[in-house]
Amino acid sequence: MKLARLLNRLEVRRLQTPQDRSLKTVQDMEIQSVHCRAQDVQAGGLFVAISGFAADGHDYVDQALERGATAVVAQRPLARDAVVVQVNDSRRALALLSSEFYGRPSERMVLVGITGTNGKTTTAYLIESILAHHGLSAGVIGTINYRFGGQAFDNPVTTPESIDLQRILAEMRDHGVSHVVMEVSSHALALNRIHDCYLDIGVFTNLTKDHLDFHRTMDAYWSSKKRMFTECLGPENPKAKKTAVIHVSDPKGRELSRAFSGDIIATGFDSGAAVHPIQSQLDRRGISVRLSTPRGPMGIRSTLVGPHNLANLMSAVGVGLALGIPGGTIAGGIEKLGAVPGRLEPVSDPKGRFIYVDYAHTPDALDHVIGALSGLGAGRIICLFGCGGDRDRTKRPEMGHIAARRCDVAVVTSDNPRTEPPLEIIEEILQGVRKETVSELSPSDLGDDPGRRGFIVEPDRKQAIRMAITAARPGDIVLIAGKGHEPYQLIGTETVPFDDRKEAESALKEINAKR
Structure with missing residues (x-):
């Protein structure tokens, strides 16, 4: 892919070129790969210098160039006789470059993002089971692993860095995956990892105290969570239909539902929610519930245990409804799911x-x-x-x-x-x-x-x-x-x-x- 095509996605502050190359020559350079870790750079690659938790990528530019980097994207000026693209936010640039390099894969699949302090993994498993029961080819990116096509791969963090995320999405697209369920962490939102990922459905589970070592305050933590709805489901999203599934029994869920301007399916324990329990029995064998939904009552049994899993179950039902999946198929998919690894x-x-x-x-x-x-x-x-x-x-x-x-x-x-x-x-x-x-x-x-x-x-x-x-x-x-x-x-x-x-x-x- 030519460098010029990639740079069209960025707000470039300054393009620095070597003395022996014209601007046209630089723009026509072929970029073979995109990297944010200098040790991974290959010949012909584009290196994006980002500031990490333990190290600053700007300190490793020389290593990237020695390994064959064709160009460098950075936030600050670099005194190098090399192609250097200076931007205001290199993390945001990395997300845009990664998406463009891999052909904007999120635009080619139905993408469901789940955020919240607790319940993301279980909700993702429930949605995956519903999609599979409906005969759809589903992929999942989450805390336990990322998986598609009967294969599972290690995933060191809940939501991968943007270059890794776009590569995974492209792999799923190329293997015929039609629907992707993705757990979205607050770190990923704060660090622009899912920037340029266009969601069809966003799910909010709850917000409670966590990750204050990173966010410092609950307000900052909440601001990160909201970004999934204001940005990934916001006006820049080109997808025709965008829906938020929000658990309104959580105070922050109620706040989010009032602020979100798009379509909403509210879930909760009170009768005011679009999806709520009419009757329920929770015991050691699991959950037996009759739900009120916009399509009428829905009876569901699950081996999952506890009220918190009933909340997760309702979120999954909301996603199924948003996708137009029949109620019987939604219930059948939930009933087929056994234990979620490491969740009760x-x-x-x-x-x-x-x-x-x-x-x-x-x-x-x-x-x-x-x-x-x-x-x-x-x-x-x-x-x-x-x-x-x-x-x-x-x-x-x-x-x-x-x-x-x-x-x-x-x-x-x-x-x-x-x-x-x-x-x-x-x-x-x-x-x-x-x-x-x-x-x-x-x-x-x-x-x-x-x-x-x-x-x-x-x-x-x-x-x-x-x-x-x-x-x-x-x-x-x-x-x-x-x-x-x-x-x-x-x-x-x-x-x-x-x-x-x-x-x-x-x-x-x-x-x-x-x-």
């Missing part, structure tokens, strides 16, 4: 303990998951959790307080400590735990008196899982929270293999063999 995913125990692994890593998510489990009519709730290092510290005491208040036993352990000392993270969690009148327990306390309430500290997550399951009796619930589907633990700068589900299964085998 059960670990089977023949001895009658109810063990669940869940990704809940925010105060609101932990509160909702514990609330869902407490309504199952079982025995005690033993909750194991920690908090991530090098991330929002303000939620640590909040999560500790929730666990101590709502659970019979809170097992405080490590999550992904990263470069923070695990015991320092745990101490911040305990500040919230100690707001409740609960005692610190020892492992022997749990075994001697299964009726005792309190908390226990075990920094080793492997040992903590064994401790929690050992303490449980038939009928008790063990919630292993925080990491969900993740097959690793981040300790220092190392990525260590670790899967809560496998650890729970291993612990069960050992414990049950002794009893």
Whole structure:
């Protein structure tokens, strides 16, 4: 692709050319690839220098040129005898260049974006199941992986950098995918990763406290979330029909529904929402609900557990309605979906303990998951959790307080400590735990008196899982929270293999063999 075609998408402040090349020669240069990581640059590539969390791409321009970069896009002047395109915002430029280079793939497929603090992954799985049940070729980009055509690929972040995102969308387009479901993180919105992605449907699930290490304030966090609706579903979007599916039981959802000027399908627990429950039964077997919808009543059964998953289910129904999918097909697609990886995913125990692994890593998510489990009519709730290092510290005491208040036993352990000392993270969690009148327990306390309430500290997550399951009796619930589907633990700068589900299964085998 000629450089001139790519530059037509940008607001160029200054085009710097080498002394031995004319402007026409530069504009006619063929660009073979687009990159934002200098180590990935190939001969004939275009390097876009962006400022990252740990490094600034402008410091790696020489490396990119040495590796064969034909031109560089940057935010500041560069004293190089090379083709340098200066722009105001290199992240925005990267998104536009990536989209153009890959043929604007989002314009060729139906694109559904999901944003919100919690529920994105489960909602994406539900929508994917509905699309598949309707016979459509669907792709998904999300927290667990990106997948299409029966294949799944690792995805290190919820929403990839724009160059990677556009490449993935182009792969899906070229393999015949007609509909893409994409989880959209607040980081991606703030960093322009999905700029020039044109949505057909935008879904808002909820907004609660998270990512304040990045956004600093809740107002900034909320502003990032809104951008999906004001920009990706805004006036610049060339698609003929654009719909927002908004969960209006959330206060920010109600605010968004009042501000959005396009078509809206409101979902919620109150009768004022277009999609709301008429009758519902929630138990250990899942959800049985009769919904009121704009097309009439819709009966649905799902193996998902808890009121928060009923909210996710209604969001998926809203998307199905927006796409014109028949009600019976929507219900059938939801009913076909089994457990979502790491989202209240059960670990089977023949001895009658109810063990669940869940990704809940925010105060609101932990509160909702514990609330869902407490309504199952079982025995005690033993909750194991920690908090991530090098991330929002303000939620640590909040999560500790929730666990101590709502659970019979809170097992405080490590999550992904990263470069923070695990015991320092745990101490911040305990500040919230100690707001409740609960005692610190020892492992022997749990075994001697299964009726005792309190908390226990075990920094080793492997040992903590064994401790929690050992303490449980038939009928008790063990919630292993925080990491969900993740097959690793981040300790220092190392990525260590670790899967809560496998650890729970291993612990069960050992414990049950002794009893």
